[in-house]
Amino acid sequence: MDITDILGSLLGSQTRRGGSGRGGAAKSAPQRSSPSRAPSSGSSGPIDIDREAKELEDILHVAKDRHAQGPDSTARPSPSAPAPSARQTGVDPEQGTLLVRAMINAAKADGSLDQTEQQKIIKQLKNPTRESLKFLQDEFDRPMDVRGFAMSVPVGMEQQVYTMSLMTIQLDTGDEAKYLKELGDTLRLSQDVREQIHERMGAPSVY
Numbered sequence: 736m737d738i739t740d741i742l743g744s745l746l747g748s749q750t751r752r753g754g755s756g757r758g759g760a761a762k763s764a765p766q767r768s769s770p771s772r773a774p775s776s777g778s779s780g781p782i783d784i785d786r787e788a789k790e791l792e793d794i795l796h797v798a799k800d801r802h803a804q805g806p807d808s809t810a811r812p813s814p815s816a817p818a819p820s821a822r823q824t825g826v827d828p829e830q831g832t833l834l835v836r837a838m839i840n841a842a843k844a845d846g847s848l849d850q851t852e853q854q855k856i857i858k859q860l861k862n863p864t865r866e867s868l869k870f871l872q873d874e875f876d877r878p879m880d881v882r883g884f885a886m887s888v889p890v891g892m893e894q895q896v897y898t899m900s901l902m903t904i905q906l907d908t909g910d911e912a913k914y915l916k917e918l919g920d921t922l923r924l925s926q927d928v929r930e931q932i933h934e935r936m937g938a939p940s941v942y
Contacts, residue, residue: 736828736864736866736867736870737862737864738826738828738831738832738835739826739831740861740862741831741835741860741870741871742831742838743859743861744856744859744860744861745838745839745856746795747859748852748855748859749838787894787898788894788898788935791894791898791899794826794830794831794834794895830892830895833888833889833892833896834896834899835874836874836884837884837899837900837903838900838902838903839874839875840879840881840914841899841900841903841904841914842904843879844879844881844904844910844911844914845903845904845905845911846908848875853871881914881917881918881921882917882921884918885917885918885921885922886921888922893924894924894932896918896922897915897919897922897924897929897932898932898936900914900915900918901915901938902936906939906941912941915929915941916941916942926942930942
């Protein structure tokens, strides 16, 4: 299963329908900037947010590049060439799977994941293998379990999962705000970290 292709298909579908209401996924990727608040102690400081935003930005570029170029576009390096970067080799499978699930869960909370939208996502796949199709359908059909999903997120990916969820939704109903609050609470993200993520993404605060 090519998780990079699946992530790219979700990003492509989101861009086509306007994405998060802030220009779509292609324009909503977190941007690096100088922190506007003084660093705080622990893992929730602005320095960590900058690092996590940079890593997520790189992951999204990998997925979008691969999706735009097709499954066979990665050139084979010559024997003397340097080792390929993450941008060339694709997204880490575990990391990519969690980001895909974050997007699908957020789309469910957003109310946008109907049968028509599911088919649009599937049609965006460049390499629609049986395994990829089954994975997507299983995720589409999986009952919403915000707490269960958040508990499956490993330490170090909390900010990326929250950011990806924020990118996916329109954030114009109470259900979406409730979803983000429950997700952030279960991920144990401080309110300050969440506010900084919303500010970075140009999204309204729900706290």
